[in-house]
Amino acid sequence: MSGGGPKLRFCPESNDLLYPKEDKERKVLVYFCRSCPYQEDADPSDWCVYRNEVHHTSREKSVVLQDVRSDPTLPRTRDVRCPQCANNEAVFFTASTEEGMTLFLNCCNCGHRWRDYV
Ligand SMILES: [Zn+2]
Ligand SMILES: [Zn+2]
Structure with missing residues (x-):
C-alpha cells in the first residue's frame, strides 16, 4: 500500500470501516468501530489530516474574533448579565x-x- 490521502482502516474484529474521532481525555486521535467496541490509536501522520479538516470546517475563529457590537443584523437581548461589568444588554x-x-x-x-451553554 502506498500513495497519499487518508488510509481507510478496517476493524479486525468485524471488518467494518473504522471512523476517526478525538479521544478527549487523552487528546489523541483514535479510530473506532461502529459495530463493536474495537478502537485503535491513529498514527501521528493521520493527525495532520484530521487537524486540517477540523480547521477547515471550524469558522468559529473568524466569527469570534470580530467585534459584533455594531453589527445591526445580530439580535440583542436585555435579559442577560455580563460577567465582567454587569451590564444587561x-x-x-x-x-x-x-x-x-x-x-x-x-x-x-x-x-x-x-x-452560554444551554
Ligand atoms: Zn468492529
Ligand atoms: Zn460587559
Missing part, C-alpha cells in the same frame, strides 16, 4: 465550534464575550 449569535452549535453573547457595554 448583549448581542448574541451562534457559531459552530468543535462542541457543536454554541451560543455566544457579546456585552454591548464592555465588549466582553462569553459562551
Whole structure:
C-alpha cells in the first residue's frame, strides 16, 4: 500500500470501516468501530489530516474574533448579565465550534464575550 490521502482502516474484529474521532481525555486521535467496541490509536501522520479538516470546517475563529457590537443584523437581548461589568444588554449569535452549535453573547457595554451553554 502506498500513495497519499487518508488510509481507510478496517476493524479486525468485524471488518467494518473504522471512523476517526478525538479521544478527549487523552487528546489523541483514535479510530473506532461502529459495530463493536474495537478502537485503535491513529498514527501521528493521520493527525495532520484530521487537524486540517477540523480547521477547515471550524469558522468559529473568524466569527469570534470580530467585534459584533455594531453589527445591526445580530439580535440583542436585555435579559442577560455580563460577567465582567454587569451590564444587561448583549448581542448574541451562534457559531459552530468543535462542541457543536454554541451560543455566544457579546456585552454591548464592555465588549466582553462569553459562551452560554444551554
Ligand atoms: Zn468492529
Ligand atoms: Zn460587559
